[in-house]
Amino acid sequence: MSKPLINVLYEISMTGKRPSNATELNMKELKEISRRHRLKPALFQVYQQISINGLDWKIYNEQERKKWMAFKEILRIFNRQQIDYLVIKGLAMRKFYPSQLPRQSNDFDVLLKDLRNFHKSVEFLFELGYKLETFPIFTNNNGKIYGMIVLEKIIDDTTNINIELSIGGFLLSEITFLDDPYLWSKKQILIHNSFELYIPNREMCMLLLIGETTGNKYSRIRDAIDYNFIKKEEFNWDVVHKKLRKYHLTRQFKKLKQMVQCLDKGRYKKPKHNNFNALLWRMEIELFHVTPSLLSSNYTFQKMFYHILKLFGTYFYQADFWLSFVKKIDHLIPANKCYQVGIPTYFIPLRVDIVGRWKLVEVEGILLARTPMGTFLGSNFCLHNDNELKQADRLALKIFGKN
Structure with a gap:
């Protein structure tokens, strides 16, 4: 019985040699496994004549x-x-x-x-x-x-x-x-x-x-x-x-x-x-890592509540489904409040490019940031229309001034 290709790739990566007792290999599938598991150079080194998406050993x-x-x-x-x-x-x-x-x-x-x-x-x-x-x-x-x-x-x-x-x-x-x-x-x-x-x-x-x-x-x-x-x-x-x-x-x-x-x-x-x-992975991480981490730290119920809602919103956003519901979540848990309770927040670059020392401002319910990289809008899901972005530009220019 031939060894599964994923185990063959493991042997190649551990030894730098062609697999022992291996019959004809399905190289197409082996290349795909190496790409998915980030082991392309190990395969290149042993089979130097192959290429993956135009990339070879040389x-x-x-x-x-x-x-x-x-x-x-x-x-x-x-x-x-x-x-x-x-x-x-x-x-x-x-x-x-x-x-x-x-x-x-x-x-x-x-x-x-x-x-x-x-x-x-x-x-x-x-x-x-x-x-x-x-x-x-x-x-x-x-x-x-x-x-x-x-x-x-x-x-x-x-x-x-x-x-x-x-x-x-x-x-x-x-x-x-x-x-x-x-x-x-x-x-x-x-x-x-x-x-x-x-x-x-x-x-x-x-x-x-x-x-x-x-x-x-x-x-x-x-x-x-x-x-x-x-x-x-x-x-x-x-x-x-x-x-x-x-x-x-x-x-x-x-x-x-x-x-x-x-x-x-x-x-x-x-x-x-x-x-x-993917759902099982998420449940396991929440149960055995995230929740115990929160319980052992100086957490608040608000942080847990925001985290759960953001998970739901992120799921629907990534599935490109029920985006109107995602917008409602975004209004319920504003980015400025998520940022302040310790939930990572996306920073969307604004057209108004004002560079300076780190400064965050909450104005009209939105989070604006001036940083050494430029000026940004704080966001939970990066789901904004042109009018919202224009408003953020206008407020950033007013608050942070011209560069």
């Missing part, structure tokens, strides 16, 4: 080289400006991989310690030609500002680079962040391609790996491979388990270990991508 390596050169330019400025940053996830995880094995990263992930460090970094990033790739999100949780922005820069006709900046903490769910002081007090230097950069220590890299799985509706084989390589390090497991309990990630850790065990035994079954499984 092109992939050249694009990675260009991206690294662009990212190194950013890190060099971070170091010179003494910006408190950590490179997390993909590039940090490569530290634990054998040198001969590649690890796919779709973007570069950076954690900035706080809003002050965000102010110091975002100005030169825009000067380097980076632009917003998606709407930023920000929130104020007990007086501390958290956020996430994704920046993009086109390097040439074939290559672009994405930088994901997390501000204050790493987003675990719609309303929870990983912001442990241990991230900063135990940070380490990684020398990558003869260049020094800061990453979390091995315990926090493990915690970030597990924390990232809370945001994935479906399991990724790459997470199991990351876990296998990082667990070979000498760990202070007491610290890891203590942090897992603190951030209510113990169930996610158990699920990750179960996936690894099934893959090691060749018994892992490809998850079905359907609405029912």
Whole structure:
């Protein structure tokens, strides 16, 4: 009996070799699995004659080289400006991989310690030609500002680079962040391609790996491979388990270990991508992570109520269904109130482009923000008509003045 292709890909990614005892492979399906589980370079390395959507081993390596050169330019400025940053996830995880094995990263992930460090970094990033790739999100949780922005820069006709900046903490769910002081007090230097950069220590890299799985509706084989390589390090497991309990990630850790065990035994079954499984994932995250996190923090009933309504609104908005109901939810839980109780809020760029220090204003029931990136309208669902956007432009110009 032939081994399931998802287990074949796992073996390839762990060893960097063609699978043992494998008969003819359905390469088309194997390529699709590698794309979905973010393991394309592992497949390229072993089958160098294949391509996936026009990308092959040679092109992939050249694009990675260009991206690294662009990212190194950013890190060099971070170091010179003494910006408190950590490179997390993909590039940090490569530290634990054998040198001969590649690890796919779709973007570069950076954690900035706080809003002050965000102010110091975002100005030169825009000067380097980076632009917003998606709407930023920000929130104020007990007086501390958290956020996430994704920046993009086109390097040439074939290559672009994405930088994901997390501000204050790493987003675990719609309303929870990983912001442990241990991230900063135990940070380490990684020398990558003869260049020094800061990453979390091995315990926090493990915690970030597990924390990232809370945001994935479906399991990724790459997470199991990351876990296998990082667990070979000498760990202070007491610290890891203590942090897992603190951030209510113990169930996610158990699920990750179960996936690894099934893959090691060749018994892992490809998850079905359907609405029912997506609903089960959502219920599990709410029950075992979000709710305990709220109950153990300084939460209010208002925050829980807003969170639940926003979940419903987001579901209908993404399904492009019953949008009039979504607008009613938007009026019931205004973005300015969501922002103030710690629920991440989208910041929609306005036509009035006024740049300055961070300043938020509530006026006529809407949230306006002046930032080093420009001027924004706070929003729950990004569901606004032209008249609403024009009103926001008019108010922003009146309040923040001309640049």
